[in-house]
Structures are given as structure tokens and as C-alpha cells.
Amino acid sequence: MDKSSVHRTNMIGGGEVGAISVDMDKRSIHETNSLFWDTKGTDVLGETALPFYGAFVSEEKCKLFGDVSGKKMLEIGCGSGHSLQYLGERKASELWGMDLSENQIEKTKQHLTACGLSATLICSPMEEECGIPESYFDFVYSIYAIGWTADLEGTFRRIASYLKKDGVFIFSWSHPIHKCVAVENDRLVFKKCYFDESWYSLPCLNGS
Numbered sequence: 001m002d003k004s005s006v007h008r009t010n011m012i013g014g015g016e017v018g019a020i021s022v023d024m025d026k027r028s029i030h031e032t033n034s035l036f037w038d039t040k041g042t043d044v045l046g047e048t049a050l051p052f053y054g055a056f057v058s059e060e061k062c063k064l065f066g067d068v069s070g071k072k073m074l075e076i077g078c079g080s081g082h083s084l085q086y087l088g089e090r091k092a093s094e095l096w097g098m099d100l101s102e103n104q105i106e107k108t109k110q111h112l113t114a115c116g117l118s119a120t121l122i123c124s125p126m127e128e129e130c131g132i133p134e135s136y137f138d139f140v141y142s143i144y145a146i147g148w149t150a151d152l153e154g155t156f157r158r159i160a161s162y163l164k165k166d167g168v169f170i171f172s173w174s175h176p177i178h179k180c181v182a183v184e185n186d187r188l189v190f191k192k193c194y195f196d197e198s199w200y201s202l203p204c205l206n207g208s
Contacts, residue, residue: 049083065170076140077142100123
């Protein structure tokens with residue numbers, strides 16, 4: 001199989017957890033994901049961003065970053081820039097962000113400018129070489145974005161190359177149980193096997 005293609009069970013659209021068979025190559029995946037964030041990203045501006053890693057988990061509680069003053073930071077999937085703002089206001093020395101959505105990159109630029117901050121921003125899929133320097137960053141992090149990769153192993157290799165020798169990678173993503181359950185009559189009902197690793201889709205936050 002061509003390494004640029006991905007053959008897995010996928011789900012496009014729909015509101016209930018489930019799956020159908022679809023062949024998609026990486027380019028198609030990138031185009032689909034980019035289109036989603038270009039058109040729907042405004043609906044979730046700042047929805048999941050530092051200091052929160054997700055529900056019930058925050059930097060204030062966990063102290064995963066600690067003191068970031070003077071540190072070089074790279075965010076994978078920078079979204080609207082709220083996490084970069086959080087770290088910039090804590091005196092990180094350099095802010096870098098990448099996102100596959102041009103619209104999100106523009107939102108980040110506007111948001112940081114309004115906050116009196118600046119960052120080096122790159123529009124690119126996280127799996128691809130895009131000019132980010134190697135062995136450069138103290139922290140690389142991703143808040144609910146790493147799951148949008150079309151090549152997890154390749155993405156992790158790239159992230160490892162960006163980090164300094166003693167650099168740290170921090171990321172958050174939803175628990176696998178989320179793909180298995182759906183709400184029926186105010187009850188959570190299992191709709192998918194926990195060990196089924198096929199792709200899945202959930203409705204947007206606004207219900208569309």
C-alpha cells in the first residue's frame with residue numbers, strides 16, 4: 001500500500017457513534033480536516049485551551065509546564081491561539097504555532113496581536129516537514145489536536161526532532177471511552193466495542 005494513503009474504517013457525518021468503510025488518502029484527510037476547521041473553527045474558539053487540558057484537568061492542578069519563563073514553546077494545532085496567549089503571558093521567550101487551517105492561523109494572529117503578543121505561525125499538516133527548526137524547543141505541546149493527525153507515528157517522530165535533548169512533549173486527547181457511548185433517554189449506552197480502533201465521528205458542539 002502507498003505510504004501516503006490511509007485505509008481504515010471511517011465515519012463521515014452522523015450523530016451517533018458508528019462506522020462505515022471509506023478509503024481516504026492523507027491528502028483527502030488533510031483537505032477534509034482543514035475544511036472543517038476553516039468553516040467550524042469559529043464555533044469553538046478557546047473552547048479547549050490552556051490552562052485546561054480537558055475536563056477536570058488543568059495546568060494549575062498538574063503543573064506539567066511549571067515555570068515557562070525564558071522557554072521556547074511550539075504548539076501543534078494552535079487553533080485560535082488561546083494556549084499560546086496563556087504561555088506568552090507567563091513570559092515564554094518564543095511562541096510558535098502550527099495548524100492545518102489557514103483560518104485558524106489568521107484567528108491566532110489576530111488574537112495574539114490583540115493581547116500584545118506575537119508568534120511564528122505555520123500553516124501545515126502536523127505530519128509534514130514545514131520548516132520548524134530541530135532540537136530547538138523546550139516544550140512542544142498539543143491540546144486536543146494530536147488526534148487530527150493522519151500519521152501518528154510520523155507526527156511523533158517529527159515532534160521528537162523539534163525538541164531539545166531535555167525537552168518535554170505534553171499533549172491531551174479525549175479518553176477512548178468517548179467513542180463507545182451515546183446518549184439515549186438520558187442514559188449512556190455502549191454502541192461500539194472499546195477495543196475497536198476504527199475511525200469514528202461525533203457531532204459538532206453546536207449540534208450540526
